[in-house]
Amino acid sequence: MSDKSSITTIIFDADGVVIDSEKIWDEAQAEFSRxxxxxYERAKLKPLMxxxxxxxxxxxxxxxxxxxxxxxxLAAERMELVKRGFxxxxxxxxxxxxxxxxxxxxxxxxxxTSMPEELLAVVDGRxxxxxxxxxxxxxxxxxxxxxxxxxxxxxxxxxxxxxxxATCLVIEDAPHGVEAARRAGMKCIGLTTTFDRETLNRADxxxxxxxxxDLADF
Numbered sequence: 025m026s027d028k029s030s031i032t033t034i035i036f037d038a039d040g041v042v043i044d045s046e047k048i049w050d051e052a053q054a055e056f057s058r059x060x061x062x063x064y065e066r067a068k069l070k071p072l073m074x075x076x077x078x079x080x081x082x083x084x085x086x087x088x089x090x091x092x093x094x095x096x097x098l099a100a101e102r103m104e105l106v107k108r109g110f111x112x113x114x115x116x117x118x119x120x121x122x123x124x125x126x127x128x129x130x131x132x133x134x135x136x137t138s139m140p141e142e143l144l145a146v147v148d149g150r151x152x153x154x155x156x157x158x159x160x161x162x163x164x165x166x167x168x169x170x171x172x173x174x175x176x177x178x179x180x181x182x183x184x185x186x187x188x189x190a191t192c193l194v195i196e197d198a199p200h201g202v203e204a205a206r207r208a209g210m211k212c213i214g215l216t217t218t219f220d221r222e223t224l225n226r227a228d229x230x231x232x233x234x235x236x237x238d239l240a241d242f
Contacts, residue, residue, distance in 0.1 A: 031211065031242045033187040034127060035178055038137035039074075040197035040218040043147055044117045048109035056102045062089055071223065075138050075172035075200030077164055078103060103140065110146045117217060119234035124156065127239070134160035136181040136194075138171050160185065172200040175208035182208070193242060202227045211242050 040046045053073075054064035069088065073081040082099045085091070091098070127133065135157055137144070144163060148154050153161060162184065167176035182192050194205035197218040205212035206226060213231060214224030221230045231237055 030191065031131065031193045031239060032191040033132040033134075033182065033185055033193070035181050035192055035194045035205075035210070036133065036135050037075075037194070037196045037198070037201050038135050038139045038144070038147070040117070041195050041215055042117060042120055042135060042153070043139075043151070044115050044217075045110065046197070046218045048114060049106060052102065052105035052109055055105055059101075060089070060091070071199055071219065074198035074218065075204070077138060077169045077171040078140055079169070080171055103142070107143060107146060110143055110150075114147055114150055116151060117234075123234035123237065128156075132185045132187060133157065134162060134181050134185055136162045136177045138164055138177070141165060172198070173203035173207065175204050178204055178208040178210060182210075193239070195237075196227065197224075199223055199226070213237060 036042050039049065050064070050066060053069070057064040069085070072084050072088075076084065078099050079095065082095050082102065086093070086095060086098070124133070135153070141163055144153070144161065162177060162181045164171055164177060167180050170176040178192070178194060179189065182189050189209040192208070192210040194201070194210050194212045195215060196202050196205060196212055197215045199219065202212050202214055202224055203226065212227045213229045214221075214227030215234075216224065216230060216232050224230050229241060
């Protein structure tokens with residue numbers, strides 16, 4: 025690329041950034057809620073649960089609605105609904121592949137995600153993530169399941185790629201991810217695929233699509 029920025033490394037979140045999966049999560053959560061006679065209050069639940077580990081997300085759900093069901097059973101049921109949706113038709117996010125092809129030769133790239141390993145396996149099987157990123161796909165298992173907004177997953181990714189945090193740019197779609205990038209000392213672009221601009225306003229830049237990303241800004 026001409027006019028290359030001071031960024032050396034681009035860290036992608038997976039859900040809602042690389043993978044067009046947020047509708048699948050929403051549909052699964054709506055069904056999960058309906059089974060308990062509850063509405064799916066997306067505006068309330070989504071910001072609380074996005075970027076969290078599955079165990080944390082279920083505890084949040086239980087607390088919000090005063091449920092007494094076993095957390096492990098709830099998590100397994102919810103995961104089965106999500107996994108079914110992934111198997112039926114998860115795809116790349118619009119514009120991701122074009123952007124990735126544009127940057128892959130000039131920047132180190134990786135995925136750092138809260139997505140469970142079993143879902144990553146489904147995505148890899150359908151879309152070939154490992155063909156794009158090799159072994160540079162990092163999940164919460166690598167950091168003891170310390171989920172966003174803790175910075176651990178991003179700091180781990182930077183260390184594995186031999187990059188200083190200040191030279192890393194995170195592309196995120198959720199407020200917890202944006203906050204994790206800030207805590208890691210990294211720059212962050214908020215992509216409005218899941219939340220609106222106001223919800224992502226702590227990112228360094230907020231864009232509506234990959235086509236709007238200008239790395240010279242950094």
